[in-house]
Amino acid sequence: GENVEQHPxxxxxxxxxxxxxxxxxxxxxxxxxPWYKQExxxxxxxxxxxxxxxxxxxxxxxxxxxxxTAKHFSLHITETxxxxxxxxxxAAINPNTGxxxxxxxxxxxxxxP
Amino acid sequence: xxxxxxxxxxxxxxxxxxxxxxxSPISGHRSVSWYQQTPGQGLQFxxxxxxxxxxxxxxxxxxxxxxxFSNSRSEMNVSTLELGDSALYLCASSYQGTEETQYFGPxxxxxxx
Numbered sequence: 001g002e003n004v005e006q007h008p009x010x011x012x013x014x015x016x017x018x019x020x021x022x023x024x025x026x027x028x029x030x031x032x033x034p035w036y037k038q039e040x041x042x043x044x045x046x047x048x049x050x051x052x053x054x055x056x057x058x059x060x061x062x063x064x065x066x067x068x069t070a071k072h073f074s075l076h077i078t079e080t081x082x083x084x085x086x087x088x089x090x091a092a093i094n095p096n097t098g099x100x101x102x103x104x105x106x107x108x109x110x111x112x113p
Numbered sequence: 114x115x116x117x118x119x120x121x122x123x124x125x126x127x128x129x130x131x132x133x134x135x136x137s138p139i140s141g142h143r144s145v146s147w148y149q150q151t152p153g154q155g156l157q158f159x160x161x162x163x164x165x166x167x168x169x170x171x172x173x174x175x176x177x178x179x180x181x182f183s184n185s186r187s188e189m190n191v192s193t194l195e196l197g198d199s200a201l202y203l204c205a206s207s208y209q210g211t212e213e214t215q216y217f218g219p220x221x222x223x224x225x226x
Contacts, residue, residue, distance in 0.1 A: 034214060039206070043117075043203050043217035044156075089156065097217035099144060101215060103156040 002027045002094045006104025013080050014112050021107045023090035024072040032093040033073050034101075039086045047088075048075070073089060080111045115140065117206050117218035125224045131192040134221045138185050138206030144168075145187040146215060147179060150201040159202075162187050164208075191223075198223045 002025040009022075013019050024034075031052040036044035050057045050064045051072065057064050066073040079083055090104040115193055118137045126132050138145050146169075147159040158171035162181035179189040185206075201222050205215035 032213070036217070041219075043219045046214055046216065049214060094209075099146065099161055099213075099215075100158045100169055100171065101146070101148075101156075102158075104156045 001028055001095060002050050002092050002102040004090060004102045004104045006090050006107060008107060009105065009109075010108045011113060012110045015080060015082060017080055019075075019077045019080055019084070019109055019111075021075045021088055021090070021109070022072060023074070023092075023104050024070075025092045025102070026071065027092075027094050027096075028068070028071060029096050030092040030094045030102075033064070033066060034091050035075050036089045036091065037086045038089065038106075044089060077109075080109075082111050082113050085109055085111045117204055117216055119204050119218040119221050120201075121221060122219065123222050123224075124133050125226065126194050127226050128194055128196060129193050131190060132194060132205075132223060133190045134187055134202055134223075136187045136189075136204030136206075137206075137219060138187070139216055142206035142208055142216075144187050144207045144209060144215075145181055145185065146205045146207075147187070148203040148204055148205065149173070150220070151199075156203070159189065188219050194225045199223060 007025045034049035037047045040042045063076040087106045091101040116161045120135045134184045142165045146161040161169040165181045181187045201220045205217045207215045
């Protein structure tokens, strides 16, 4: 299987500051790492993803970095806005276990105006 | 394209009853996965269906079952409900279901009394 750990569990930042959420995974065979944002009363929405053959990916204010050697990946949100407040989940897919996503435990991000 | 839809959105049942939840994937998607989300256990994989066949199964008791129809719509059933089955049940779909992005529905919130 796979074990994904996510830190921190809660994060508060001032509007305009950056936020960083980190995840580690246990199985080096995992090769796809999506990040989801979940707002209250809604299902998780994909915000960015990265594959194991890429070290970094950026989409406007959001970026993800992957360190395969250390088996960790991070979500970076710059210039945070109040609408970024939500719970963020990282996940990993291990091709040896099919299409099962292994999720981190989530980070509740609060952006203070 | 319409997103993943789930019905019903909310459900209240009593212990011992059974429940059936429905999921309609994004048009063209053939893989449907189900997840249980609880505050204590986070997001946990239940099972995945592809072309009407269960392709992968998580670590849940046999009371949890599912099926997929020829139009890729999926249902999951929980028999002999227990209090601990209260959760948000999420459905996610993808094209082929192999190491690719999954798109989540809004979920069905089940409360067992």
